[in-house]
Amino acid sequence: MNEAAVATHVEQTAxxxxxxxxxxxxxxxxxxxxxxxxIATYLLYRGRSLxxxxxxxxxxxxxxxxxxxxxxxxxxxxxxxxxLSAIQRGDHRALRVWLLATAFLGCTFIGGQAFEFTDFVSKxxxxxxxxxxxxxxxxxxxxxxxxxxxxxxxxxxxALSMRGKxxxxxxxxVELVGLYWHFVDVVWIVIFxxxxxxxx
Amino acid sequence: MEHPVVTQTRFPRLVRRVEPxxxxxxxxxxRIAVILAVLTALEVIVYYPGWPKxxxxxxxxxxxxxxxxxxxxxxxxxxxxxKLLAIVFSTGLALAGVAFMVAIxxxxxxx
Numbered sequence: 001m002n003e004a005a006v007a008t009h010v011e012q013t014a015x016x017x018x019x020x021x022x023x024x025x026x027x028x029x030x031x032x033x034x035x036x037x038x039i040a041t042y043l044l045y046r047g048r049s050l051x052x053x054x055x056x057x058x059x060x061x062x063x064x065x066x067x068x069x070x071x072x073x074x075x076x077x078x079x080x081x082x083x084l085s086a087i088q089r090g091d092h093r094a095l096r097v098w099l100l101a102t103a104f105l106g107c108t109f110i111g112g113q114a115f116e117f118t119d120f121v122s123k124x125x126x127x128x129x130x131x132x133x134x135x136x137x138x139x140x141x142x143x144x145x146x147x148x149x150x151x152x153x154x155x156x157x158x159a160l161s162m163r164g165k166x167x168x169x170x171x172x173x174v175e176l177v178g179l180y181w182h183f184v185d186v187v188w189i190v191i192f193x194x195x196x197x198x199x200x
Numbered sequence: 201m202e203h204p205v206v207t208q209t210r211f212p213r214l215v216r217r218v219e220p221x222x223x224x225x226x227x228x229x230x231r232i233a234v235i236l237a238v239l240t241a242l243e244v245i246v247y248y249p250g251w252p253k254x255x256x257x258x259x260x261x262x263x264x265x266x267x268x269x270x271x272x273x274x275x276x277x278x279x280x281x282x283k284l285l286a287i288v289f290s291t292g293l294a295l296a297g298v299a300f301m302v303a304i305x306x307x308x309x310x311x
Contacts, residue, residue: 015284025285029292036296040303067244071237078233081275085226175277182275186268193264197247198257 024176028183031146035187038142039194042135049130059123061196062116069112070192073147076105077185080154080178090168096161099174102181103154106147113144136195143191146184153177223280232274239267 013019053059083098117137120126127137157177160166166173224232243263246256273279278286 016282017284022285022288025288029288029295032289032292032296033299036293036299040299043300044303044306063244063247067240070240074236074240075233077236077271077275078229081229082226085223085229179276182271185275186271189264189267189271193243193260197243197260199253 018172020176021172021179024179028179031183031187035139035143035190038135038139039190042139042195045131045135049132051130053124054130054132055199059120059125062119063196065112065116066192066196069109069116070188072105072112073109073185073188076102076109077182079105080181084171084174084178087166087168087171087174092161092166095166095174096158099154099158099161103151103158106151106154106181110144110147110151113140113147139191139195143184143187146187150177150181150184153180223277224274229274232270236267236270239263239270 013022015022047054047056055061079098079101083095083102086092086094086098117140120133120136125133125136127133154177157166157174160173243260246259246263272289278289
């Protein structure tokens, strides 16, 4: 059992939660609907492309490659939660290490996605080619953009910590970025399963 | 110790109780990450054999849902926070589920 010894100034709220934390969860709920609609659109148009290439006709996913990408993003969730644990116990050096590790893994994931996109384009799958290309790139492109924003937030936290502007009492800031990052990971769990693995 | 100060609320059951935060320790987080990695490996293992479509689909969805729940509960600390946050997030998920159902119904109608 680990008790987080955090001296946090908590505003008086009717819910008992910091307003920023409640807002972040509401924002993540809205993001669920955003990605839900993009995934639903992909599934709706799956198998309805007129022009190849699309899965099953001149194109197939590289599952081992994407599995490694998925593993990288999953491990970034671990490093993120270790970063939060570090600042909650006042270990700033560990916080910076884990924040950098999370950002590095996030960049690795983005790099993997970029390589995958260029590979798909070389095989004729583009944003404008057919329904598959459009729905796939819009969905995974938006996810990649979210990961990129997450990396920028992580690096911002790192910079703040280096300048001594991220004390233990501000651990909520790390927690909020962590919530966003874990959500991005969770969305990829759904995307990897429904888009890459499931053949409908 | 984080002690949120609760003033007045019309939803006392949803408000987080003022008690120590029993979050997992670092070792527990690593164990959870290992479980997630194993589940991911299982998904890839299930992908390759020529099993029937429906059982495969059920397995994929079950594995993904399990991973989703584990990350939400332990990494996002939903298990250790009060019910209100879980309800907020679940509402978004439910509405996303509605979008899914609309897509499935539309697919069937088009077929």
